[in-house]
Amino acid sequence: MGLVTCVRRVRAAVGVGGRGASRRRRARLAVVAGLALALAVPSSAFAGLNPVGSANEGQGLFTEATIVGTGAGTSVPGWIAPAGFDPLAGYPSGVPADSTRDDSSFAGLIRIADPVDPTRTGVTYCIDLRTDTQLGVNYALGDWNEANVPNLGYVEYILLNYFPTSGQPAAAANDNIRAAAVQSAIWFFSDRYVIDPGSAAIRALVADIVADALANGPSPEPELPELTVTPDTADVPATGEIVGPFAVTGNVSGILRTIGAEVFTDAQGQNQLLDGAEVAPGTNLWARSVSAADPQGFVLERVSTILTGTVLIYDGTNPDLADAQKLVLAQETELGVRAGATFNRFAAGALRITKRITGTGAGFQGEVVVQVECVDQNPETDLDRSYTVRFPAGTGAGDHTRTLGGVPAGSLCTITETATGDNALVNLEADPVIEPPTVTIVVNETAEATITDAYTRATGGVRIVKRIGGPGAGRQDEIVIRLDCTDDAFDRTFTIPARSGPGTYTLPEVTGIPTLSRCRAAEVDSGENRRVRLDGVRVHPRNVVVVDGVTGTIVVKDRYVKCRDKHKHKHAFSSTQYVKHHKGGEHGKHGGFWTGYTHAQGHSR
Structure with a gap:
C-alpha cells in the first residue's frame, strides 16, 4: 500500500525542518539540520491510497514506532465544520453552515511496529485529519500536551469502549465499517469532522458513539513511561575526547545500546558501561565518539506496556519529510521506550x-x-x-x-x-x-x-617606638627590647642606653619581612634598679601582621618612679637578674632562688 492519508488532499509541498525536533519533551529526537526538502508527490491528488510507495527510508536512534500498513477501515464522505463549531454541543442533525467538503480516502486503523523488533506491533487511529502520513514514517511516543489536539479525553473514552478494544458499535456490518465509524467519531472531536447525511448508516453509528462519549466521558490521560536523556544531541570531537554529562531522568530505567560510541559513568572515562548495562534515572553519563558511524550516539531502551490513548508524534527522522499526522494508540501494546543522545562528529x-x-x-x-x-x-x-x-x-x-x-x-x-x-x-x-x-x-x-x-x-617592615616617662625617667639602667617574628631570620634585639631621658625613641626599622608574618615586642630588661622602679609597661599592639609595602609600628611605653626608701629597695632587682642569698648572709635563712616580678615594695613574689 502507498500513502496513508487522513484526508483526500495530498500535500503539494512542505516547509523547512520538522516540527518534531522542537517539541520533544523526552529528548529523544535527533533531527538532522536541514530536513528542508519538500516531499516529492505527483501533482494530481488521489481519492484513495497513494500507490506510489512509502516514505523514503530513514530511522532515528530513538524512533519508537513506524507505520507498516493499514488495518480495518474504509473511505467515508464528510465535511469539516467551521472553526466556531463546538463538538461538545453534540452531533449536528445536518451539515453545519460554512463547512468544507472533505471526503476521506481511508478512515480506520493504521498499523505500527517497533523498528528495532518488528514483532512488537500496535494499531492506531488518526487524530490529525488535515495532515498526511505514509508507510515507513517514524514516530515517538508523546503526551497530550505535545499533541496539542482538542478533546482528547473524549477520544480516550471512545478508544477504551469501542473497536478494536471491544466489538462496538455492534450494529456495524463488519470491522471495516466499525473502524471507519470509530475513526469518524474521533475526527469529530479532534477536527470537527461530520459525516455527509447521504451516508445515513455510518452517520448514525458515529452519532451514537459521540452521544455516548459526551454522556460518559471524558477519560483521563494514560500514564506514559518516561525516559529522558538531557541533552539529546551533542557536538563531539573526532579525536575521541569525552563529553558530558548527559543526565538520565524518568520513571523507568533503560538498557544501554551504543552506536559508534563509548559511554562512561565518570568524566575521566574510568568506568565504562558496556551494551546491555542497565541505567537508572538519576545517573549522569559521559561519552565519546570512537568511529565514523552515522548516525552515532547511545540509546537507553525499556520495553514497556503502552496504554490505550497514548499519542504518537512524527519524530522528524524521515529524509525530506517535514511533517506527518499525529496518531493515537487504539489498543494497549508493548513497544520500546527510547532515549539517548546523538552525536555530531567534528574534526x-x-x-x-x-x-x-x-x-x-x-x-x-x-x-x-x-x-x-x-x-x-x-x-x-x-x-x-x-x-x-x-x-x-x-x-x-x-x-x-x-x-x-x-x-x-x-x-x-x-x-x-x-x-x-x-x-x-x-x-x-x-x-x-x-x-x-x-x-x-x-x-x-x-x-x-x-x-x-x-x-x-611581598614584604613589609616593623618599627619599635620606645616611650620613656614618669618622675624616675632618666635614672633607669640599660633597657633591652626584643623583636620576635614568626620568621626567625628577622628577630632583632635593641638596646636603649642607661639614663636615657624622658621622651620617644624610634628604633631602626626591620625591613624585608615576608608578608603575613607576625611580629611582637617584649622587654628583656626593663632598666629597673635601686633608684627607680617600673610603675607600668604598655605594649601596643601586642603583635603586628606584616603587610606588603607597609611598616607596622609597635609602641612600648615605660613609666618609671623613684624609689623613696633605699633600705626597702636595696634588694630590688630587675626581673631578669638571678639573685642568690647564701646561708648566714643578710637573709641568712634563705637559700638561692630565681626572682619573679619585683613588687613595688621590694618583696619578691
Whole structure:
C-alpha cells in the first residue's frame, strides 16, 4: 500500500525542518539540520491510497514506532465544520453552515511496529485529519500536551469502549465499517469532522458513539513511561575526547545500546558501561565518539506496556519529510521506550598551554586562571568553545602544562589570564607574557602557547617606638627590647642606653619581612634598679601582621618612679637578674632562688 492519508488532499509541498525536533519533551529526537526538502508527490491528488510507495527510508536512534500498513477501515464522505463549531454541543442533525467538503480516502486503523523488533506491533487511529502520513514514517511516543489536539479525553473514552478494544458499535456490518465509524467519531472531536447525511448508516453509528462519549466521558490521560536523556544531541570531537554529562531522568530505567560510541559513568572515562548495562534515572553519563558511524550516539531502551490513548508524534527522522499526522494508540501494546543522545562528529585538534612560574615569590602566588575563547571560523557551523584552565595556588616554580583536546579544527583561540595569582604574599613583577596570544587550531595537531608570570615575595617592615616617662625617667639602667617574628631570620634585639631621658625613641626599622608574618615586642630588661622602679609597661599592639609595602609600628611605653626608701629597695632587682642569698648572709635563712616580678615594695613574689 502507498500513502496513508487522513484526508483526500495530498500535500503539494512542505516547509523547512520538522516540527518534531522542537517539541520533544523526552529528548529523544535527533533531527538532522536541514530536513528542508519538500516531499516529492505527483501533482494530481488521489481519492484513495497513494500507490506510489512509502516514505523514503530513514530511522532515528530513538524512533519508537513506524507505520507498516493499514488495518480495518474504509473511505467515508464528510465535511469539516467551521472553526466556531463546538463538538461538545453534540452531533449536528445536518451539515453545519460554512463547512468544507472533505471526503476521506481511508478512515480506520493504521498499523505500527517497533523498528528495532518488528514483532512488537500496535494499531492506531488518526487524530490529525488535515495532515498526511505514509508507510515507513517514524514516530515517538508523546503526551497530550505535545499533541496539542482538542478533546482528547473524549477520544480516550471512545478508544477504551469501542473497536478494536471491544466489538462496538455492534450494529456495524463488519470491522471495516466499525473502524471507519470509530475513526469518524474521533475526527469529530479532534477536527470537527461530520459525516455527509447521504451516508445515513455510518452517520448514525458515529452519532451514537459521540452521544455516548459526551454522556460518559471524558477519560483521563494514560500514564506514559518516561525516559529522558538531557541533552539529546551533542557536538563531539573526532579525536575521541569525552563529553558530558548527559543526565538520565524518568520513571523507568533503560538498557544501554551504543552506536559508534563509548559511554562512561565518570568524566575521566574510568568506568565504562558496556551494551546491555542497565541505567537508572538519576545517573549522569559521559561519552565519546570512537568511529565514523552515522548516525552515532547511545540509546537507553525499556520495553514497556503502552496504554490505550497514548499519542504518537512524527519524530522528524524521515529524509525530506517535514511533517506527518499525529496518531493515537487504539489498543494497549508493548513497544520500546527510547532515549539517548546523538552525536555530531567534528574534526578537531588540541591546544597545549604551558604556565611558566618564576621569581623569588614562586610558589606563594594564588590560583592562576587562564581563559581560552575559541571562535569557529566556519560560517556554516556553530562550534564556538570556551575553556577555563586553572593552576592551583602554591604551584611551584617551573613549567606546568595543560592540554585542551577536542578543540574544533579551524578555530581561532584567544588566550588571556583572568587571575594572575597576585595576592598578599607576592607581587607580580610585570603583566603576564603570553606567547602567542592567539592560535589557530589545525586538525589532528597540537598548537602551543606559553604564559610567563614572574613573582617577587611581598614584604613589609616593623618599627619599635620606645616611650620613656614618669618622675624616675632618666635614672633607669640599660633597657633591652626584643623583636620576635614568626620568621626567625628577622628577630632583632635593641638596646636603649642607661639614663636615657624622658621622651620617644624610634628604633631602626626591620625591613624585608615576608608578608603575613607576625611580629611582637617584649622587654628583656626593663632598666629597673635601686633608684627607680617600673610603675607600668604598655605594649601596643601586642603583635603586628606584616603587610606588603607597609611598616607596622609597635609602641612600648615605660613609666618609671623613684624609689623613696633605699633600705626597702636595696634588694630590688630587675626581673631578669638571678639573685642568690647564701646561708648566714643578710637573709641568712634563705637559700638561692630565681626572682619573679619585683613588687613595688621590694618583696619578691
